[in-house]
Every structure is written in C-alpha cells, then in structure tokens.
Amino acid sequence: MIHYYSNVEGADMRSHRLRNWVSGAALAVFSSIAPQVVKAYPVDCAILLCLAGGWPASAECAHARAVFIRRITPWPIEPPLQIWRCPMGVADRAPLQSVPPTILQASGLPGLDPSDLIRVNAESGSADIDISGIEFDFVRSIRVWDVRHYSHRERGEDGDCEERFSMRLGTYGAQGDFAWHPATPSAAPTWVLPSRSCSWGSTRRGVGVEWEDHEGNHGFEWVSY
Template sequence: MLRSIRTYTLLLTLALLGSFAGTANRVQAQTYQIDCAILLCLSGGWPASVPCARARAEFIRRITPWPIEPPLQIWRCPMGASYHPVTPSENRGILYDILFTDRDRLRPLLTPATSSLLSENAIFNLGAPKLSQLPEGFALHLVQDRADIDISGPEFNFVRSIRVYDVRYARQHESGRDGDCNRSATIYLGTYGTQGDFSWARSAPGALPAAHVGLERWGSNCPSIYHRSVFVDWRDYEGNYGFEQVNY
C-alpha cells in the first residue's frame, strides 16, 4: 500500500513540475497547483524535487509573519472528481482525485509537456486506468475552507497532523522591586479539522513541542526571556516527524 502511494505521489509530483511553469494569466490555476503540490509533497515526506522544493518554500512562507496563514490550504486544491477503484480497499484512488479528471478539466492545470508525460500509455503502465475510462460529468467545485471531498479516512491523517504554534510573545523577567518572577505569554495553536478546515485556539508555553527552541529556560528560576516565533510540525503519510521554526 505504501509503495503504491509513493509511486503515485511521484507521478503527480512530476505532473506538477510542468504545471508550475504557467504565466501570469494563469494565477488562479497556479494557486490550485501549489496547494496540490503541498498536499502531495507533505504526504511523501517532502521528496527532493523542484516542485516539492517550491511547495515547501510556500508552506514556510505562509507561516512567516505577517500575516500568518494556514500552511496547507487544501480547499484551494480541486479534488472534486473521483476515481472509484474496482476493489474498495484500494485507497490509492484517493490521490487521483487531486489531478486526474477528464482531459477538458485537466487543460487549465497541465501544460502540453505534462499532458504528454501523463499519456494513456504511461498511466496504463503504472496499473492505473486510462483517462478516457474515468467517469464523466464530474464538476470542478471548491468548498469554502475545507476539502471538497471526504478526507476523514486515515490516509489523510497527515493533513490533520499539521500544528501551527504562533508564539506572539513570551516574556519572563525578574521584577526589580520585589524580586518576583514575572511571566506572560500569548500563544495560539492552529490545527486542521476532520475535513481539512483550519482553526485557532489559545495555547500555552508548556504545550510547545520539544523541538521548539527559545523557551527551554521558561519556568526555571527566572532568566530574562523575550521570544517570538512561529513553529509548525507535522507527520507524513508514513508517520515520520518534521518541523520548521521561524523566529521574529
């Protein structure tokens, strides 16, 4: 199963390599492409490739103040067309939802070079159905602030694993008058819901992951600390841990 996911992620990543070369009059399609790339590259553990490097750069840019955005905006990746495998247990078909619609709807997303790459023969050789065999009549549609297909299954746990910690400030210092230790912090945690919807909630220094750097001495005696950062972590499809931190 994991080998199948990696194979199809690689294929779709190669597809994105061609589609990133769009011009300014295709800004809307570019928006779709970058979030599809983030989705696919994140699931595969950010494999080394040009499209995944660009996707990761955008993923990090979105948490670089200010403003702080959801690093993955899955509602911008059209997944409204569905490929239903013959065998219900073949979850690999879910990844097809991201790019593999009929040819007319592929046209805004794929360049001629990419379309050639995803020829019927190339797809058939990977054990997937030809594009002409996909069901017709699927309309491209977006759902505001959530995925436009059901992603509640465990194969999309990597989306819900993403956590964004916005440490707006954390201050610790000793009061000169009475020697008391004054501590104050404003921290928010951004998380993804069952269908990829993103929301913020109040958090605290003690909830920060061990990989976060800057508040190690928080609560220990009273060293002077003033810290601001945004920290994002996640687990890929195979459960491998990753994180990034931006200080400001």
C-alpha cells in the same frame, strides 16, 4: 533565522494503504491538468503530495515547501496548506505524463484508483473530498504555533518569577479546515519554547509549523521575528 529538524519514527505504524495513497492522490488532484500546462498546477496540490512524501528532493517540492513556510512567516500568518485550493474531487483520471514526475516519485508505489476517494459536498475552507480517513492524518498533523510574546523572569524586589505570554495554535479539522485556538506555554513543545525556567531570562517571539508525513516522520520549522 530558520531552523529545521526532522525525526524518523515508527513507519511500521502506518498501513500499506498509507503508502499507496500518494500515487492515487496524484492522479486525482492532477486529473484536470493538460500535459501542456503542467507547470501551472495548483501549488497546494504540490504541498499536499510533497508533504505526504516527506518533502522529496525536486524543484516542484522545493517550491512547495518554500510556499508552505512563507505562509507562516509574518505578516500575515496564513494556513500553510490551503487544501481547499487543490481540486481533488475530480471525476476523470489523468494521464501519468500530466503529473510532474518528481512529485509522482514521492509516492514509491503505483496506483490507488481515484474512484476510491469519496466525493462530498465541499464548503469554503475544506477539502472537496472526504479526507477523514487515516491516510490523510498527515494533514491534521500540521500545527502552527504563533508566539506573539513569551517571557519568564524575576520581577520586583522579592524576585518572584512571572510568566507572561500571548500564544495561539492553528490546527486542521477532519476535512482540512483551519482554525486558531488559544494556547498556553505548558502545551508547547520544546522547539517552540526551549525553556520555561525563570532563570532563562529571555523572551521568545516567532511562528513555527510542525508536521508528520504519511509515514509518521516528524519535522518542524521555526521563524523568529
């Protein structure tokens, strides 16, 4: 069963620049796509834009979100956003009609010049532009929790509590590169581990992903298996 939660918080903590980014990025990432082949746009470009815009209601964003979640559904577990598959560092502008309108509607504001996006030398596994600025913090907000096993219960005649776990956390680096790290129960949010009480007496196994959009709104999904 998949559970979804979205929390709205602190939009005023993001600058006007963050709101402008989505429109400008839409021009950049779709600039190599001709109008007649719009439906063939890379899904990771749609994930990038729809995630930034808070997953607005549209067929394109619904598909992008489904792919985003499917990638963390075992097995195998993949990075939910594979930004290296989205050609962002392109030189020419795209006509607005080449961009799926429902994705552009996620932005709300027109026009940051794509030339403002600085090109960098790309390596496999990272974005082909510099995404280290705060306008791309929503990429680095994505965290994947892989709980292969968790239990905390009484064991033995003395009734001692024993916590057992096998967990890892997937995070994104400054340029969108994805990596796994060891994780402990104390670092996990409550939507990952609802309780660490010895009396809880249950086991937990699953994969979850959390994110923030470009305004800082938080959401997550958990997939038990």
